[in-house]
Amino acid sequence: MKTNALNPHVSVDCVIFGYDFEELKVLLIERNYFDDxxxxxxxxxxxxxxxxxxxxxxxxxxxxAKRILKELxxxxxxxxxQFYTFGDPNRVRKKQDAEWLRTMRTDPxxxxxxxxxxxxxxxxxxxxxxxxxxxxxxxxxIDKIPTLAFDHNEILDxxxxxxxxxxxYFPIGFELLPKKFTLxxxxxxxxxxxxxxxxxxxxRKKLKALDIITPLGEKQKGVSHKPAxxxxxxxxxxxxxxxxxx
Amino acid sequence: MKTNALNPHVSVDCVIFGYDFEELKVLLIERNYFDDxxxxxxxxxxxxxxxxxxxxxxxxxxxxAKRILKELxxxxxxxxxQFYTFGDPNRVRKKQDAEWLRTMRTDPxxxxxxxxxxxxxxxxxxxxxxxxxxxxxxxxxIDKIPTLAFDHNEILDxxxxxxxxxxxYFPIGFELLPKKFTLxxxxxxxxxxxxxxxxxxxxRKKLKALDIITPLGEKQKGVSHKPAxxxxxxxxxxxxxxxxxx
DNA sequence: CCAAAAGTGTTTACTCTACACCCATGG
DNA sequence: CCATGGGTGTAGAGTAAACACTTTTGG
Numbered sequence: 001m002k003t004n005a006l007n008p009h010v011s012v013d014c015v016i017f018g019y020d021f022e023e024l025k026v027l028l029i030e031r032n033y034f035d036d037x038x039x040x041x042x043x044x045x046x047x048x049x050x051x052x053x054x055x056x057x058x059x060x061x062x063x064x065a066k067r068i069l070k071e072l073x074x075x076x077x078x079x080x081x082q083f084y085t086f087g088d089p090n091r092v093r094k095k096q097d098a099e100w101l102r103t104m105r106t107d108p109x110x111x112x113x114x115x116x117x118x119x120x121x122x123x124x125x126x127x128x129x130x131x132x133x134x135x136x137x138x139x140x141x142i143d144k145i146p147t148l149a150f151d152h153n154e155i156l157d158x159x160x161x162x163x164x165x166x167x168x169y170f171p172i173g174f175e176l177l178p179k180k181f182t183l184x185x186x187x188x189x190x191x192x193x194x195x196x197x198x199x200x201x202x203x204r205k206k207l208k209a210l211d212i213i214t215p216l217g218e219k220q221k222g223v224s225h226k227p228a229x230x231x232x233x234x235x236x237x238x239x240x241x242x243x244x245x246x
Numbered sequence: 247m248k249t250n251a252l253n254p255h256v257s258v259d260c261v262i263f264g265y266d267f268e269e270l271k272v273l274l275i276e277r278n279y280f281d282d283x284x285x286x287x288x289x290x291x292x293x294x295x296x297x298x299x300x301x302x303x304x305x306x307x308x309x310x311a312k313r314i315l316k317e318l319x320x321x322x323x324x325x326x327x328q329f330y331t332f333g334d335p336n337r338v339r340k341k342q343d344a345e346w347l348r349t350m351r352t353d354p355x356x357x358x359x360x361x362x363x364x365x366x367x368x369x370x371x372x373x374x375x376x377x378x379x380x381x382x383x384x385x386x387x388i389d390k391i392p393t394l395a396f397d398h399n400e401i402l403d404x405x406x407x408x409x410x411x412x413x414x415y416f417p418i419g420f421e422l423l424p425k426k427f428t429l430x431x432x433x434x435x436x437x438x439x440x441x442x443x444x445x446x447x448x449x450r451k452k453l454k455a456l457d458i459i460t461p462l463g464e465k466q467k468g469v470s471h472k473p474a475x476x477x478x479x480x481x482x483x484x485x486x487x488x489x490x491x492x
Numbered sequence: 493c494c495a496a497a498a499g500t501g502t503t504t505a506c507t508c509t510a511c512a513c514c515c516a517t518g519g
Numbered sequence: 520c521c522a523t524g525g526g527t528g529t530a531g532a533g534t535a536a537a538c539a540c541t542t543t544t545g546g
Contacts, residue, residue: 010255082331200498225497225543226496466517471523
């Protein structure tokens, strides 16, 4: 029988993507701790990690990822996809990472394999939970990611690559937008993810051909230009569509 | 410092695909052991598993997969791709699987997460190694896979799905063919993998447009019909081509 | 009336699909 | 001379890409 003890050898890390109508963002966690090994100077260290944790022995990997997401953001039922597993025995290369493990783990030298997921969340819905395992979490623009702990930059790069690849063939972008959106918002999102401009008319043609969005008959309000029509995702059509052409 | 001890919590399983010019095959291992728990009848049990093993603490996951492949087939430098990690805490569902672990593992009840790879090998090159950890290994046609141990049928299904998906966008099929091949052999391979017929003229058009094969000027010999031209892969062009259109 | 983004169609190039006959060889 | 698979091109449909002007609103 498996207990809910933490398995010291397997962790799950989540690359949580969000979109603020300007750029693609990633949720990172500030790690604060004292390096009391450094000439007894008790130097405070602050750096950034991807949200993640060891897996419990009685949960699946998917459940573990969901748990991490819920603990951190309070959100459930969000898009989540396993994309790669990182298992280099030398994942812990930096001195401060080893130090930090020493303060956090019962077996700090154990080799940990991490199964990586990416998640797509609606930034609006996100209210940071101050009591979660993250003392502080913050959204970072995808083009402004500093050096992260462990191999987390590598994980993030691969997550972005996986997101871009998946988005080409499946209409998952709406997971990053509110329930009601305009066509320009969708286009700007795709541009933010791929990092290049798209043709407005062609984009709308393709999007409408997918037949998974419905106009609500509403209009944007309070904008100092022609107000855009508001659309929503047609969930049934979305489920049926096994492959889009984006 | 990590040793080369086996990590009891993480394994690597390999779905090894081969092609015999007739159908797509998978290399499976016969597991023989005695169920001495069954009314003391010492019933011999034979069933099938995917090749796999626990990971050593000082090797990467890729290295582990390579090691398994080499131990089993003697082959090196073969195409290998991680496609998914399976971590259901109830991966061991069948009674005989639990029994078998009891005979093989120091901690038979430990939860094991398995990182799955698929490999593409040239059947010609394969000479089974009788001394390897597999007492007996055998190629099974993809449409004739019996029930396997653990969750290995699920792993195999996902491997095939991953292979099909990857093959659509990358010209990896040649990994399954000998160095010299005819165009019809390539086509029959694709048909075997996707399980449907393809149009000869269109197939050849697409293949030649990829610009990664070169005719050798040779012809097939000893066939009782018009002999086919023999081609080979143009490695440089293959490396450069980051995405085919299959 | 100005600025800003919304909204809309057509032409052209390219790619994909369907399809049928002659050829070279061994037996 | 027969059976078998090898080898080739074209027409039509569908998809993707390029491109510019009018509309509506707030300030």
